[in-house]
Amino acid sequence: MEANTKAHAAPPPFMQRAPRRAVSPRILTDRSFRAALGLTAFFAVWQALTSLGLIDAFLLPSPVAVAGALWDMALDGSLWVHLGASLQRVAVGFALACVVGMALGLICGWWRGVADFVRPVVEALRPIPPLAWIPITILWFGLGDAASYFLVFLGAVFPAFVATYTAVRGLDRNQMNAALCLGATPWQLFTDVLIPASLPIILPGLRIALGVGWMCVVTAELIAAQTGLGYLIQQSRMLFQINNVVAGMVAIGLVGFAMSAVLERIERRVNAWAPSERN
Amino acid sequence: MAANTALKTPAPPPGSPQAQPADIQIDIRNLGKVYGGTSSDNMVVALDGVDLRIRRGEFISLLGPSGCGKSTLLGIVAGFQSASSGTLLQNGRPIVKPDPSRTVVFQDYALFGWMTVQQNVEFGLKAKGMAKKERAEIARSLIDMVRLTGFEEKYPHQISGGMKQRAAIARALAPDPDILLMDEPFGALDAQTRVLLQEEIARISSEAGKTVIFVTHGIDEAVFLADRVVVMSPRPGRVREEVAVPLPRPRTAEMRSDPWFVSTVNDLWETLKPEWQKGE
Numbered sequence: 282m283e284a285n286t287k288a289h290a291a292p293p294p295f296m297q298r299a300p301r302r303a304v305s306p307r308i309l310t311d312r313s314f315r316a317a318l319g320l321t322a323f324f325a326v327w328q329a330l331t332s333l334g335l336i337d338a339f340l341l342p343s344p345v346a347v348a349g350a351l352w353d354m355a356l357d358g359s360l361w362v363h364l365g366a367s368l369q370r371v372a373v374g375f376a377l378a379c380v381v382g383m384a385l386g387l388i389c390g391w392w393r394g395v396a397d398f399v400r401p402v403v404e405a406l407r408p409i410p411p412l413a414w415i416p417i418t419i420l421w422f423g424l425g426d427a428a429s430y431f432l433v434f435l436g437a438v439f440p441a442f443v444a445t446y447t448a449v450r451g452l453d454r455n456q457m458n459a460a461l462c463l464g465a466t467p468w469q470l471f472t473d474v475l476i477p478a479s480l481p482i483i484l485p486g487l488r489i490a491l492g493v494g495w496m497c498v499v500t501a502e503l504i505a506a507q508t509g510l511g512y513l514i515q516q517s518r519m520l521f522q523i524n525n526v527v528a529g530m531v532a533i534g535l536v537g538f539a540m541s542a543v544l545e546r547i548e549r550r551v552n553a554w555a556p557s558e559r560n
Numbered sequence: 561m562a563a564n565t566a567l568k569t570p571a572p573p574p575g576s577p578q579a580q581p582a583d584i585q586i587d588i589r590n591l592g593k594v595y596g597g598t599s600s601d602n603m604v605v606a607l608d609g610v611d612l613r614i615r616r617g618e619f620i621s622l623l624g625p626s627g628c629g630k631s632t633l634l635g636i637v638a639g640f641q642s643a644s645s646g647t648l649l650q651n652g653r654p655i656v657k658p659d660p661s662r663t664v665v666f667q668d669y670a671l672f673g674w675m676t677v678q679q680n681v682e683f684g685l686k687a688k689g690m691a692k693k694e695r696a697e698i699a700r701s702l703i704d705m706v707r708l709t710g711f712e713e714k715y716p717h718q719i720s721g722g723m724k725q726r727a728a729i730a731r732a733l734a735p736d737p738d739i740l741l742m743d744e745p746f747g748a749l750d751a752q753t754r755v756l757l758q759e760e761i762a763r764i765s766s767e768a769g770k771t772v773i774f775v776t777h778g779i780d781e782a783v784f785l786a787d788r789v790v791v792m793s794p795r796p797g798r799v800r801e802e803v804a805v806p807l808p809r810p811r812t813a814e815m816r817s818d819p820w821f822v823s824t825v826n827d828l829w830e831t832l833k834p835e836w837q838k839g840e
Contacts, residue, residue, distance in 0.1 A: 453670065455666045455668060455670035456670045456672065458638070458640050458658065458664065458666075458670070459664065459666065459670040459671075459672075459731075460672075460683070461639075461640070461657075461658040462638055462639070462640075462658040462659070462660065462662060462663050462664045462741075463660055463663060463683050463684035463687055463731070463732075463734075463735055464659070464660035464684055464687040464688060464735055465683070465687050466687060469686065469687055473672070473675075473683070473686075474672065477672070477674040478672075478673075478674070480674075554673045554674045554715050554716075554717060555673065555674075556717070
């Protein structure tokens with residue numbers, strides 16, 4: 282307190298720069314403004330490259346053309362049908378992955394003996410890319426939604442598992458002991474200590490899992506589906522509708538970006554107490 | 561010394577109930593703790609033949625250099641780990657697991673970061689299944705006791721180290737334990753805060769009338785707070801000597817300049833110096 286009043290009375294040299302900083306627009310320091318600026322610049326460069334003829338419009342349509350294609354598909358409803366199908370698939374696959382990945386992660390994190398058996402299996406399955414699973418997935422599930430659920434599940438389950446396992450492994454022994462000596466019941470230990478203490482690691486892991494799942498659903502739809510954004514891209518390619526191909530890609534990118542932004546916001550709120558969320 | 565006289569008294573016939581005075585709350589006999597493997601080269605003897613009897617309401621300081629097993633002993637009394645040999649009784653019953661009759665204050669506070677001070681203090685009461693209103697009331701009075709009123713809704717990361725430890729003390733007192741176990745509770749605090757909290761704990765422990773086992777490597781802290789200082793020596797950890805502290809309660813700041821206090825702290829330092837140097 283005292284130091285502050287002194288500083289006001291006779292500003293030391295480093296304080297004298299403060300007024301100049303206030304002159305620069307505050308909006309430039311706003312993070313969402315910077316994000317918007319970055320995206321705008323990206324599309325502006327893209328637009329410039331295409332309208333100046335540096336890139337053949339057949340190889341890469343301009344953002345304006347893509348926006349037009351998106352607009353048309355939004356109006357005739359096909360965009361929403363495909364988007365809805367993709368979202369529904371990713372939701373189911375991701376939910377399954379969360380249940381299985383988190384349960385397995387909890388069990389392995391808690392009982393080291395179990396982890397010794399399970400982790401080698403997980404680590405051997407994890408490097409197999411979802412694309413390599415497609416033939417056997419079609420063999421097992423055919424060309425329906427189930428194949429997409431399974432591929433999303435495969436993509437998302439490993440990040441969910443690894444995050445949960447890491448979180449439970451890293452729990453503070455003293456906090457657990459503190460809870461135990463205060464008489465915590467097993468349920469209280471689980472809901473009031475283990476879960477909240479793990480969330481700062483689990484939630485970012487789930488965000489990554491959802492991102493991978495979103496990529497997997499598109500991959501699945503390219504090959505093993507009759508709807509969805511992946512199918513839209515594939516279909517448009519065969520019809521030489523390059524505008525729609527890129528429009529589909531842009532839709533995938535924007536939706537993925539939005540999902541991750543929403544989850545990040547939730548994380549900030551839930552883990553506000555955690556050191557990782559404070560700078 | 562105490563161990564020697566104990567050896568001279570005839571051992572009770574096997575199987576007969578141990579005669580013990582009613583006011584012995586914690587009875588530690590010939591306690592040993594060995595860590596690690598099967599062969600003798602990777603075995604670490606953390607505790608060896610520890611004998612200690614603690615009376616109800618007594619304030620015990622466990623004093624010793626790092627590695628003397630004092631924190632291990634506290635962890636065993638808490639029930640976090642089990643002894644390798646010997647017996648450990650609380651009111652005549654063996655200690656097998658943590659229990660709210662023995663709560664712990666940790667050096668790193670171990671507060672639940674996702675809970676407010678109020679929720680932290682209420683944790684042990686919630687575990688008992690106490691109704692919301694009642695536990696809020698008890699927590700508030702404890703928060704008042706440790707002088708944290710006004711900070712009930714703060715999260716641990718929003719308050720200072722000293723305040724965190726006050727909150728942790730209130731949390732440990734909430735289940736109304738018989739025994740308070742403190743594991744170098746002021747070790748992470750700056751010197752001034754430490755002195756203030758020592759006086760606070762002197763006040764609180766005499767107000768609350770708890771049995772306290774206070775682990776520390778600070779000689780003056782150990783003497784200032786305790787009724788009896790139990791000095792431990794390292795490798796293997798064992799009780800080396802016991803010093804009864806005749807200073808009256810409650811302890812106050814001016815007792816630090818009492819001639820007996822000053823000379824006892826000096827004597828302990830002189831006797832402990834060689835071991836401390838070895839440990840460094």
